[in-house]
Amino acid sequence: MVLQVGAKALQRRRDQLRGSAESVDANDAFEDGGTVGLLLFYAAECGLKERLIVRQGHRDSGALEPTHDLRRLAKELRLPRAMAARLDRLQSCRMHPSTRGTVALGDLHQAWRYGAKIDPADEKDAQEALRALISWCEQD
Template structure:
C-alpha cells in the first residue's frame, strides 16, 4: 500500500525531518542525521512536483526514492544538478567493497552500513542543498 499525502503534509514533514536531523547531528550520529535529511529531501522534491503539476496529492506521482529522478523531473538548476552529478554513489567503508547508489542511500543509513566518511559528508551537503532549493523554489 502506498500512502497518498498532500502538499502541506509533505512541507511539514520536510521541515520536521530537517529539524530532527539538525538535532541528531549534534550528537555525532551522522548516519541517522543523513537518513532524516534523505527523507526530508524526498518530501521536498515530491512537494515541489505536486505544486508544479497542480496535483492535490501524491497519487499522481510514481512511488520512488530516487532523488536524482525526482530532481530531473523538476528540471533543477545546473548548480543543483552538478551536486547530484558529483554524488553518483557513496563508497562503502573498508574492508567492505563496493558502493551504494544515491537512490539506495536511505537503505544504507537505515540498516547501518558504514560509508566512506568523505562520501557521506558529500551526501549530507547535497541533501541540504536539495532541501534548501525546495524551500526557496
C-alpha cells in the same frame, strides 16, 4: 498501498525531518552519520515530492509514481544546472574502508536504514548535497 499526502503535509514533514537531523547532528554524544543521513534523505524526498505536486497542480502524492529515486524526482523538476551538477557529482558513495564497494545515491536510504557504514568523507558530501536539495525546495 501508496499513501496519499498533500503538499502542505509533505512540506511540514520535510521541515520536521530536517530539524530532527540538525538536532541529532548537533548532539556530540550521538555520533551517527547514518541517522542524520537517513533523516536528510527523507526530508529531501518529501521536499522534492512537494515541489512536484505544486508545480504539476496535483492534489496529493497519489498522482506521483512511488519512488525513492531523488535523481529521478530532481530530473522531473528540472533543477537549476548548478544543483543538477551537484547531484551528478554524487553518483555513489564508497563504503567504509573496512568493507568494499559503493552505494548508489538512490540506495543511500537503505544503507543508512540498515546501518551500513559509509566512507566518512563521502557521507559528509552526501549529507551536504541533501541539505542543498532541501534548501532549494524551500526557496523554489
